[in-house]
């Protein structure tokens with residue numbers, strides 16, 4: 348492929364704490380809402396938990412050596428809030444903080460840039476019991492936690508992500524109850540979302556006094572296409588676009604929420620004070636883009652609160668998550684960000700696919716569909732770069748097969764297969780492909 352990727356483009360892979368670390372309560376760590384959720388019968392497929400996951404907590408240094416052998420420029424990981432602050436606030440757990448310091452130092456020793464996500468969904472139970480993200484104090488709790496990490500690691504971590512996918516924290520967490528803490532309520536999500544945005548802004552403000560590197564928010568984005576040209580489907584796809592794509596970014600970039608949200612939530616949508624809206628206006632240094640697929644939308648007046656449903660195209664290739672393989676949507680998303688928000692610096696902080704991979708044969712795991720998915724999406728990113736998008740990096744989700752939230756370990760996104768019997772990491776064909784892509788600075792895609 349013609350190589351539009353600049354030499355300083357950062358190629359990476361991403362994970363998150365609860366999904367790979369295991370040992371959730373080791374060395375003084377406090378439990379998270381995901382530890383509690385996974386241990387609640389019926390919440391996770393097969394009642395699986397993150398108690399072991401990929402045992403990364405005990406294998407981190409070997410895993411960094413594996414990342415170096417793969418050839419990563421950057422590694423995106425998350426910090427478990429409860430490891431560092433077992434009660435979510437107050438006393439620091441030195442052993443928890445030291446784990447992350449060792450991880451960061453090992454990455455730097457291998458010339459891999461750390462990209463640290465402060466919050467990837469694992470709120471300390473102690474804070475949840477004080478109302479969690481519903482508590483108006485939650486932004487201050489988060490900013491204090493962020494400051495602890497900025498002071499401890501700020502000089503060594505060049506990229507910070509405050510919150511991973513505030514939309515997923517809000518909607519599956521508080522509206523439809525699929526993810527922790529499993530609430531199902533129409534009035535909670537707007538307040539949770541607002542507190543998450545305030546938390547992001549407060550953490551960025553603290554960082555501006557302490558840090559000299561880059562900080563941003565990672566958002567899940569999904570272009571919405573009407574299933575038919577009917578006015579009802581067009582209106583439904585516009586509403587779903589506001590609900591998924593513009594809710595948080597418009598707040599961040601413009602200091603206002605899309606007007607569709609008041610229609611969607613109706614009486615559950617509060618009047619936010621102007622001062623508070625001004626406070627959430629916070630561009631940060633970059634936007635982290637998590638892209639997987641598009642939404643094909645049909646109007647469904649009886650499906651509250653959106654009045655829309657996402658269809659699965661009958662003629663499309665699907666991943667095992669049921670998501671359509673749609674690489675064009677990545678180019679569309681990147682161009683949309685360029686045009687709507689004045690070309691902000693972007694990192695693709697997640698892109699990948701779950702497929703049922705075969706067992707290893709002669710130590711090799713063949714995953715041709717994931718190779719094809721990654722190649723197509725890297726090429727789609729290149730198309731956006733060629734049209735002036737300020738794209739600066741790409742992270743595959745994920746480095747390892749890991750704990751896929753409510754799906755447990757049944758959905759595999761990894762470049763490496765992890766043998767549950769002995770935690771052996773086995774590179775898949777996609778790892779070999781991605782190594783070539785990185786070594787050729789994108790040309791091998």
Ligand SMILES: CO[C@H](O)c1c[n+]2c([nH]1)[C@H](O)[C@@H](O)[C@H](O)[C@H]2CO
Nearest residue numbers: 363511512567568637638639744751
């Ligand atoms: C609609 O997909 C979301 O953007 C999304 C997909 N994913 C995510 N967000 C999360 O950030 C990861 O923790 C998941 O493991 C990963 C795969 O499901």
